[in-house]
Amino acid sequence: xxxxxxxxxxxxxxxxxxxxxxxxxxxxxxxxxxxxxxxxxxxxxxxxxxxxxxxxxxxxxxxxxxxxxxxxxxxxxxxxxxxxxxxxxxxxxxxxxxxxxxxxxxxxxxxxxxxxxxxxxxxxxxxxxxxxxxxxxxxxxxxxxxxxxxxxxxxxxxxxxxxxxxxxxxxxxxxxxxxxxxxxxxxxxxxxxxxxxxxxxxxxxxxxxxxxxxxxxxxxxxxxxxxxxxxxxxxxxxxxxxxxxxxxxxxxxxx
Numbered sequence: 001x002x003x004x005x006x007x008x009x010x011x012x013x014x015x016x017x018x019x020x021x022x023x024x025x026x027x028x029x030x031x032x033x034x035x036x037x038x039x040x041x042x043x044x045x046x047x048x049x050x051x052x053x054x055x056x057x058x059x060x061x062x063x064x065x066x067x068x069x070x071x072x073x074x075x076x077x078x079x080x081x082x083x084x085x086x087x088x089x090x091x092x093x094x095x096x097x098x099x100x101x102x103x104x105x106x107x108x109x110x111x112x113x114x115x116x117x118x119x120x121x122x123x124x125x126x127x128x129x130x131x132x133x134x135x136x137x138x139x140x141x142x143x144x145x146x147x148x149x150x151x152x153x154x155x156x157x158x159x160x161x162x163x164x165x166x167x168x169x170x171x172x173x174x175x176x177x178x179x180x181x182x183x184x185x186x187x188x189x190x191x192x193x194x195x196x197x198x199x200x201x202x203x204x205x206x207x208x209x210x211x212x213x214x215x216x217x218x219x220x221x222x223x224x225x226x227x228x229x230x231x232x233x234x235x236x237x238x239x240x241x242x243x244x245x246x247x248x249x250x251x252x253x254x255x
Contacts, residue, residue, distance in 0.1 A: 144201030
């Protein structure tokens with residue numbers, strides 16, 4: 001059984017705001033950034049513990065995660081060490097749907113369903129994982145299209161780095177494991193050997209370039225706007241095809 005996040009905080013000496021005990025959101029001094037422990041911030045408590053969902057978040061530095069991640073960060077142990085300490089070695093591997101974190105479940109609309117009805121969630125694990133696979137695939141298509149466009153833009157170094165940083169943050173927000181590294185890995189491959197999502201992303205990038213030339217935007221000033229537009233249209237068409245029973249391989253777009 002998982003430990004309670006409030007118990008973990010108390011065991012590790014986290015300073016808790018007294019009048020928030022017993023509430024859904026318990027406020028604490030953040031032990032990670034320690035920003036609320038600086039002079040003049042005695043009344044500030046940036047770390048929030050959600051005692052219903054057993055998750056944490058610092059509203060200043062952004063550290064967040066579940067109760068096991070919380071204990072790992074506080075103790076210096078690895079996540080796997082904490083998991084074994086609290087749960088022991090599992091006799092059988094977890095279903096992939098069970099490995100999805102709260103943010104990943106939220107991205108596909110299953111977080112609240114799991115919280116409200118755990119048994120129904122367990123029965124729906126295959127559907128949950130299929131939803132995650134579809135979400136991951138479609139988001140990687142759009143991200144790769146953006147990456148491809150940025151890589152080819154002839155812009156000043158500062159602007160180029162700014163666009164890449166923005167894309168890295170967007171990729172991180174999608175909650176796709178090793179997302180940006182996967183974009184890099186696909187980009188250096190010959191196009192014929194890329195994953196389906198990377199090839200589809202390449203096609204969307206070319207559609208954006210073509211749209212720029214057709215509108216006489218030869219400086220490609222609007223290309224970063226065309227990519228999300230075409231990605232949105234592509235996702236709508238893909239959703240329609242899925243409803244008609246087409247499988248993923250039948251939906252790979254071509255030029």
